[in-house]
Amino acid sequence: MSHGFAPRASTGRWIPLPTVERYDPKAIEPKWQKVWADEHTWEVSNEPDERPSQYVLVMLPYPSGEPHIGHLKVYSVGDAVAHFARRNGNRVLNPMGYDAFGLPAENHAIKTGQHPRESTEAAIREFRRQFREWGISIDWTREISTHDPRYYRWTQWIFLRMYERGLAYRKEAAVKWCPKDQTVLANEQVIDGRCERCGTPVEARQLEQWFFRITDYADRLLDDMQTIEWPPHVVTMQRNWIGRSEGAEVVFRCEELGIDYPVFTTRPDTLFGATFFVLAPEHPDILRLNDSQEVRDYVNHALTESAEERGDEHKKKTGVPLGRTVTNPATGEQIPMWVADYVLMEYGTGAVMGVPAHDTRDFEFATAFGLEIRRVIECGELPCTGDGAMVNSGRFDGLHNREAYEQIVAWLESEGKGERSVNYRLRDWLLSRQRYWGCPIPMVYCETDGMVPVPDDQLPVELPDIEDYTPKGQSPLATATDWVNTTCPTCGGPARRETDTMDTFVDSSWYFLRYCDPHNESEPWARDAVDMWMPVDQYIGGIEHAILHLMYARFFVKALADMDLVGVQEPFAKLFTQGMITRDGAKMSKSKGNVVAPEDYVQRFGADTARCYILFIGPPSLDADWQDAGVGGVHRFLSRLYTAAVEAAATSSPDDPSGEGGELLRKTHWAIDKVTRDMQTDFSFNTAIAAVMELTNEIYRQRDSAPAGDVRFAIATAGSLIFPFAPHLGSEVYELLTGRRVWEEPWPKADPALLERDEIQLVVQVNGKLIDRLPAPSTASQDELEELARGSDKLAARLDGGEIVKTVVVPGKLVNFVVR
């Protein structure tokens, strides 16, 4: 086997040189990993330091099986950011942990009987091994896992603080229930009426559950998005999810029963057009208003309908009249009351005023049941939701509806019949789960004292071992009778523990705080440690968390800030969301058999190749398609760089660059500049790597003609620039040529003088079409450029009797002649 190449003087060709070692990642990568581990290279302390602090965080993985290609991508991105920040003089916190609780491990336990802790910890060991094998620059001393009692003790502690402030509360509510997973779901976990996890249509159930009062923070969650640098589409998704609507609450009174029914409307200007009134089937007053069999049947049917069926907007409108009326406060008319399933109990007051002329749903309903449709705004063909002049609205007639809006609200307020109001789509966060493998909720129920929080000094409430994980409609924890039966912390009498566990999103809503002070046994974190690192400067993760995790974490930080436990209002100053990796254009899945296991490629090509390839195939923010063939190309590039380094190290001695400004030196500085800009401005790692490839190609073209010092400098610089993406090879190349450690070197700086040229290629255009290029001094004036361009032979040929009617000169670039 041979390998490497050296010039043969007679032909100038490169021929095999048996003495040169071939690029062997299996030798290079463990060597550097050992150095980093032995020397604790990536560890950072909380002691003050003159360097600025940077917190670079990648979303923690859910450990299941082994890492997949998405993990390789996201940690490759995060590591590049971390390395670049370090070499620009920052002290970088880059930690790792595991989001270890959750359903997949529990379902696995149901199938196999293996304790979820065992399968989870096996997965963690595999994740940890591979992350180390990838050479990710993690401070391993800060490693955490959410299933560790030393961690979830503080999850419980935070829950209790929430409870004390009324931010965690228990109530009976209609909840979304997944019949397959046998647990409730948060609204956010229901997609198209189906369970986010297993796709089963969800059902409605009336249950007593724990909630976090995230709705109290709706406005702050909206407003503070102005203070963070997040991708606009994520901001939009959160904004839509919160769904703030401004309008008015208007009271419609049922005189017969003497009950006031407020409704929320965003269109108080259409009040005079309200010709009927509709309650949701879940509305508690329905049977009081009318308990006929017809009404009962309708309500029962609506309640058993799946969310998917009911949510279908193309469904024909249905409903039943209640035989009662309410008073339209604007007109004083009695308008009929109905029950209909297009009205939702969860939004607003569970009742709407029906304005068929100016609301498409009300229009469909009125049309279906022959109800009066009364236009109150001149806005086009009915139904219309646009603006226009008011009609049929008493003294507001003739006004523009926007103006009438304000006046009608003012009038309602003065009459005590309504008021300005804001509604949100956002609901409180339902956090109870009737499952085993999660953080126990630290509450007990005592016959005499009722609901009692577990005192702090009795935390953690540890998860007991149980025999049977099968869900039976209540938490499997209920079967652990020794654990359930406890004593009341207040009276010492018999009490029962809460058997629900927390949604795993609770665990991951504060983990970034624990990284700041991961071994603290007396408090969740020391305030000064959190003050030093927070907020996270750059957060990196998948777009799939745009709403759930990112909103919950923001809510937690705001609540903790209100308790004066943290000093920031937002956890993540900047956010980067990376795209998905597909293969052959399809999502990877085990059933399709197109899953790419990073381990296969790391074994075959080395971690540096796998990391560079995944960053090279496209902008990391976009989805990208994995193609096996492409991996070889990246490996070839790294191999070429390595071979060049080995040979240069063997055939020349360290030498400063020539300073002559030759092409290779220029190309080197061009690459420094290009890579630096790509990393600073956005995450253009694909073009940064391409620039190092260009430099490497140039090295091969020039390595026997350029000054030896320039060649060495070019190769060492290529190693230095590729280091954030291929840290092992970068370290090796740099050491071969300089004897120094690349991560201890500052990020290289391009010499501006070498980025500019004395001579430019002047483009000569006729009517915007290029016809010639001429060398020109870069300092030439506009007139000189024009004169030069006029001298072009090709221009003369082109003119052919035509006349130059205008000349456009772009300094340093081109001259364009407009010819007729």
Added chain:
RNA sequence: GCCCGGGUGGCGGAAUCUGGUCAGACGCGAUGCCCUCAAAAGGCAUUGUCCCUUGGGGACAUGUGGGUUCGAAUCCCACCCCGGGUACCA
């Protein structure tokens, strides 16, 4: 329906923010050559499409159709297609 993205060679993608060097960096694939007993590996070269007899030259080309401009992949308008988010939220 509404809100975001995005449509560029055989493929992944550059260039789009800030209009300006025959658009296509870099890589894959393909083709040819070199090295080799041979293969692998590697090196060198070519590679948008079409046309002309070559040297060489010409025409066309960034989803479609318009527009602005000396000049448009880039800016504006309309439309088509693909992907994502979201939806009886009153």
